[in-house]
Structures are given as structure tokens and as C-alpha cells.
Amino acid sequence: MTEIRTPRLILRRWYDDDLAPMADINADPQVMHWIDDGSVRDLDDTAEAIERWEEEWDEEGFGLFAVELLASGEVAGFAGLSVPDFLPEVLPAVAISWRLGSQFWGQGYASEAAHATLEFALQDRGLDRVISVNRVGNDASENVVRKLGMEPERETAHPVHGFPLRVHAIDLTEFHA
Template structure:
């Protein structure tokens, strides 16, 4: 049974059947899926929820469904994932997010990702968390920077699940270690200065 996480504005929770329709709409939006090879069909979107739920059962964490506290509005997902492809940095735990366009620009991705990192390091005692995206996804890279991750261009890689020659094959890798996370807390508090 995976835990539910909370922030001031968000609930990070397990998935409900009622999430399937808005998640399918999000995954069918070409702007949301700009940095993925293709939008997802409804069956593909439903299958992704099923895989996410299986990962919760396996790992005790996954991509939590994001709900706006107080309104109950589903806006996407954020959380932790274990990539199953081979790369120079795997095995690893990844942090990721995907939000509906209506939720962009409100700081929700950063807020949810910070809470997920707190869970990764403070509750699960992980040594490191990574994040990666296609080279041109500057919005997600801005979130990675805001949550305290660092980028070394020598870590960038060609994603093995993206076809050679595809515009999205080249990926950037960002990292944060447990020590890096602990160092970002203001001394004597549990407050992070961002």
C-alpha cells in the first residue's frame, strides 16, 4: 500500500477510475505530449495507469495522481519511477511529472516534485534520484533546476526506446543526491530556500 502525500495545494494519491477520462484527454493533447514520440490513445492511456498501479504494488511508490486540494480536480501525475531500459545511469529512480495544460504555470509540478523528492530521500533513504527529458523540453528542465537538481552535459544520452534519427532521441539527464538534498535545507530547519 503506497502512501498518500500532501502539499499546501496538492494531494498526491493512488489512481481512481474517475481519473481515466481526464488522463486520456491530457495524453491526447499534442501540446502536453510535444516531447513524447506521439500522443496516447485511450487504450494506451488506460494501460499506462494500469502499469503505474502495478509499480506502486511492486515498489511502494510510483507516479501519484495529482489532485488539487479542496477542489478534487485531477491535473496529472508526479512521482517516482524505476526505468526499465538500460543506460549508463541505470538502475536508478527517476522523478517525473505530466500535467494538463490548464495546470501549467502555477508551480504545481515544482511543488509536487519537491514533495516526491522529500519522500524519496527522507522516507525511502534513496541515495540519488534522476530526471531526464528530451533536449528541447526547456519547461521540464526548468522544474529540474528549481527542485535542486544539477545537469552535467557529459551525462546526456540517446534514449534507447526512441528510434535513431528521431528528433526526441537525445536526452538530458539531471541528478540530485541525498547529500545534495540535505544541503539544500536551511540550517536548523526543514525549509528549502526555493
């Protein structure tokens, strides 16, 4: 089983018990504001998403990790790698993403998890480039992207919802783990 430990987090594959806490995160309008059309997701939507994330692990050899706090064992959300199929213009590409419950914001967890994910991409999966696709105006995600050393590559629009997106990229040969 793939697992990454950081000073405060465990990034790991999904357990059945992770469904309820992740569904709570997906049901929070504050969390979902920047995701797709901003709609919250229910338990069934979250179960389907986790199933897709696990399938991507099996198909691609990477995916979205459950992010667990070492100190408490709480599931704080996810971080990991995926193929951004929704945005064909950037393909072929692997994107890094994260989503944490609002109670975990502002504590550096997203940056810590994202940094560990980039190390995983470079050292364990041999990827040479990773992108990030963020909605323009999501300053918190932009801040994480900057901390990772990712550079703006292009601006585009979401193909379904039309809002502006910013694509950042990092050449992992230049990433400082």
C-alpha cells in the same frame, strides 16, 4: 494508502475515476510533444499505463502519483518515481517525472509536486539518489529540474527515437526539503 499533501495538491494512488481526466491529458498534442515520439495516447493506452504505474507501486514501493488539486478536486496529471528501464545505461536508478495537463502549466504545480516527490523519496523510501531524464529543448521541465537542485550528469540519446536526452541527478543527502 500512500498520500502526500502540499499547500495546493494531493499526490495519491490512482482511482478508477482518474482514467478519463488522465486520458484527456494524454490526448493533448501540446502535452505529449516532449514524450517519447510525441504521439498522443487514447483511453486504452492510458488505462494500460495507469495499470503499469500501479504495478510499479506494488513491486518497487514507489510509483507515479495522481496529482489532484486540493481546491477543486481536479486531476491535474501525475508526478512520482519510476525505474527508467527504457534507458539501461543509467540503471540502477530511480527517476522523478511529471506530466500535467496544459491548463495547469505555469502555476508552479509541477515544481510543488516534484519537490514533494523528492521529500517522499528521501524521507519515506530512503533513497539516496534520484535522476531526471528530460528531452533536450523541453525548457519547462529543465526549469523544474533546476528548482529541485538537480545537476546535469550526462547527455545521451533516446534508444528508440534517437532524440537527445539530458540526465540530471541529485544526491538526496544534499536535498533541502
